[in-house]
Amino acid sequence: MDQANKLQYQQQVEKYLERNKVYHIFEDLLKALIIKKPDDPISFLINKLQEPETKKIFVVGPPGSKLRELSLTLADYLNFHIVSIGDLIEKELSKKSELSQQIQESLDKFQYVSDDIVINIALNQINHLENEKKSYIFEGFPKTRVQGLALQKEGIIPDAFLILEMSEEKIYQCCVKKLETEPFNKLNNKEDLVKNHTLEYKLNLKQVKEIYKNQYFQVDGEKNYELEDMAQLLKYKLYDNAPKRALRIIVIGPPGSGRSTLAKKLSSKYGFIYISTRELISNLINKKGTTGKEAFEKVNKGELVDDRIVNALIKERVNQTDCQLQGFVLDGYPKTEKQLEQLNELNIQPTLMVIIDAADDIIIRRLVQRRTDPITGVVYNSIDEADKEVRSRLIIAPNEKREVVQLRLKRWDDLKQLIDGTPKYASIIYKVSGENSKENMIEQVCYHLEKMN
Numbered sequence: 001m002d003q004a005n006k007l008q009y010q011q012q013v014e015k016y017l018e019r020n021k022v023y024h025i026f027e028d029l030l031k032a033l034i035i036k037k038p039d040d041p042i043s044f045l046i047n048k049l050q051e052p053e054t055k056k057i058f059v060v061g062p063p064g065s066k067l068r069e070l071s072l073t074l075a076d077y078l079n080f081h082i083v084s085i086g087d088l089i090e091k092e093l094s095k096k097s098e099l100s101q102q103i104q105e106s107l108d109k110f111q112y113v114s115d116d117i118v119i120n121i122a123l124n125q126i127n128h129l130e131n132e133k134k135s136y137i138f139e140g141f142p143k144t145r146v147q148g149l150a151l152q153k154e155g156i157i158p159d160a161f162l163i164l165e166m167s168e169e170k171i172y173q174c175c176v177k178k179l180e181t182e183p184f185n186k187l188n189n190k191e192d193l194v195k196n197h198t199l200e201y202k203l204n205l206k207q208v209k210e211i212y213k214n215q216y217f218q219v220d221g222e223k224n225y226e227l228e229d230m231a232q233l234l235k236y237k238l239y240d241n242a243p244k245r246a247l248r249i250i251v252i253g254p255p256g257s258g259r260s261t262l263a264k265k266l267s268s269k270y271g272f273i274y275i276s277t278r279e280l281i282s283n284l285i286n287k288k289g290t291t292g293k294e295a296f297e298k299v300n301k302g303e304l305v306d307d308r309i310v311n312a313l314i315k316e317r318v319n320q321t322d323c324q325l326q327g328f329v330l331d332g333y334p335k336t337e338k339q340l341e342q343l344n345e346l347n348i349q350p351t352l353m354v355i356i357d358a359a360d361d362i363i364i365r366r367l368v369q370r371r372t373d374p375i376t377g378v379v380y381n382s383i384d385e386a387d388k389e390v391r392s393r394l395i396i397a398p399n400e401k402r403e404v405v406q407l408r409l410k411r412w413d414d415l416k417q418l419i420d421g422t423p424k425y426a427s428i429i430y431k432v433s434g435e436n437s438k439e440n441m442i443e444q445v446c447y448h449l450e451k452m453n
Contacts, residue, residue, distance in 0.1 A: 014351070025049075035155035055080070055135045056156065060143055060208070061164030062171040062201055063178045065221055070164065071139040078137075081129060085140035088121045089113060110179065110193045112200065115146040122147070123154055130156070145207035152211065161212045163205070164221035172198045247272065247327040248348055249449075252334070252419075253356025254412045255405065256366040257434035258441055262354070263331035265442045266449070273328040277335070280313040281305055302404035304411070307338040315346050327351075335411070337418055350428055352452070354445055355416065358434035360409050367400045 017023055029045055038044035057080070061067035068084065075082035093100045099117065106113045122141045129136045142148040166174070175194040179187065187193060209216060249272065251263040260276065267274035281299065285292045295305045314333055317323065330348075334340040343350070369382045371394035379397075380386045386394060398404065419425055430448050432441050 028053075031157065035157070052133055054133055055159040056129075057137045057160045057162065058141065058158045059137060059139050059162045059164070060141070060205070061221055062166055062174045063197070065164055065166065065174050067139060067164055071137055075137045078135070081134045081136040083125050083129070083136055083138045085118065085122055085138070088125060089118075092121060108187075110187060110197060112144070112204075115144055115150075118143075119147055119150045123150065126151075126154070126156060142208060143201075144204045145211060148208050148211040158212065158215050161216035163209070163216050163218040165218040166221040168198060168202060170221070171201060175201075247351040247449075249327070249329045250333070250350045250353045251329060251331055251356070252353070252415070253434055254358055254360075254363050255399075255408050256363045256370070257356040257358045258438045259356055259434075260331050261438050262356070262442055262445060263329045266445065267329045269446065270449075271326055273323045273326050274331065275314070275317050275323070275328050275333075276331040277310055277314070277333045278331075280317060281310070284309070284313065300398055302399040302401065302407075304335060307336055307342070310335075311339060311342045311346070314342075318346060318348060335415065337415070340415070340418060340422075350425070352449060353419070353425055353429050355419070355429055355431045356434040356441070357431055360406075362435055363409060364402065364405055367405045368396075368402055370397070370400050371395065372397045372400075 029048060032048055033041060033044070036044065055078075057074070059067065059071050059074070061070075068086075071082055071084070074080070089103060093103055103113050103117060112118075118141065122138070126138065142151050172194055175197050176190075179190050179194060247270075249263075249266060251259055251266070253259040260278075263276070264274055266272060281295050285296045285299070291309055295309055298305045310333070314330070318328060318330075334343065366381070371380045371383050371386065372378070373380070373386070373390055374393065374395055376390075378386075380394065383391055383394060399408065419429070430445065432444050434441060
């Protein structure tokens with residue numbers, strides 16, 4: 001099978017797996033195995049495949065915000081069961097028990113109810129919903145690190161964690177509003193209570209974010225969103241088309257086109273490994289070996305490091321386990337005809353090749369304004385971006401001098417023409433303008449990547 005047919009076959013297989021949600025199924029099954037650790041994994045997996053698909057969403061926000069209204073709208077839109085920790089606490093209060101007395105004492109002081117009490121109430125309801133195989137939205141939980149860890153210990157992993165984000169001033173206003181209602185309006189020292197509650201909420205929320213850093217997403221609670229729009233956003237988060245397989249993405253473009261920014265964003269957004277030829281070469285130089293010294297001499301002259309060195313660095317990196325499992329984004333490779341040919345030798349069959357287009361005059365204007373701090377290595381788009389105390393030591397990098405930039409643009413143009421003339425890459429190329437804002441460019445590529453699935 002020749003390279004073109006091999007690539008086409010691979011794409012057909014991957015599209016089949018995506019279309020039939022095979023990656024999603026395996027991900028869910030593996031997650032369930034890790035959490036439950038069944039004695040009979042095969043029987044467990046068979047039963048799991050026969051169960052209805054369920055989702056769990058947790059929504060938190062400051063007191064006095066539109067959290068309840070938002071949660072109800074989401075539940076109605078998604079046809080999910082809704083649970084509110086506030087309602088569960090109110091139900092417990094009505095029992096007039098010793099536990100309800102402890103709850104009332106905390107509420108009377110405008111304080112958080114004890115974590116132990118909240119966790120016990122919440123987990124009882126969650127376990128009931130899990131046993132009933134219901135999709136649900138849980139409003140107002142977890143609000144503290146202890147609550148979040150208890151949820152993790154129970155093996156409950158949110159499919160989405162929505163945080164209604166507000167400024168400290170707005171949270172303060174929400175707390176003031178809350179204190180104007182029964183029974184809090186009878187409390188004294190309201191200003192101190194509000195300040196303490198605001199601070200406590202912010203500190204707790206920070207810790208909760210650390211626990212759920214890979215699950216949560218936040219929305220600006222100070223904007224007047226249409227609640228249905230918010231519901232659609234959440235539905236997208238739950239049932240998105242984000243790629244689940246180990247993709248191999250190549251991002252290439254002229255210098256100064258925003259290539260690295262785009263590659264890093266794709267890596268962070270989808271969990272791919274970011275591979276930068278610049279970083280690999282820099283690490284090699286820092287090792288101070290013979291090859292590193294050779295690479296340094298090339299870089300210092302603004303020339304390309306020899307293909308044999310770059311190819312060896314790429315080969316070593318892409319064959320590491322994390323790249324094989326998670327997929328990767330190659331930033332700035334290939335740069336030459338020999339490197340392009342080396343893709344076959346390295347067995348890199350790209351899933352997507354993003355080509356950034358930008359006019360030469362725009363690129364030159366961007367790069368000649370750039371300055372680099374030789375001490376920290378920080379790159380500034382213009383000297384004005386740097387603090388006054390470092391401006392005097394900023395330099396123009398050797399490869400960003402006007403005459404070198406023009407040479408790099410000529411090499412880029414030759415490579416682009418070569419790729420455009422290679423039929424086997426035609427079906428995987430996606431071109432995007434590097435003349436628009438970086439945000440717009442990133443949005444277009446993400447949309448295309450998800451639409452591919």
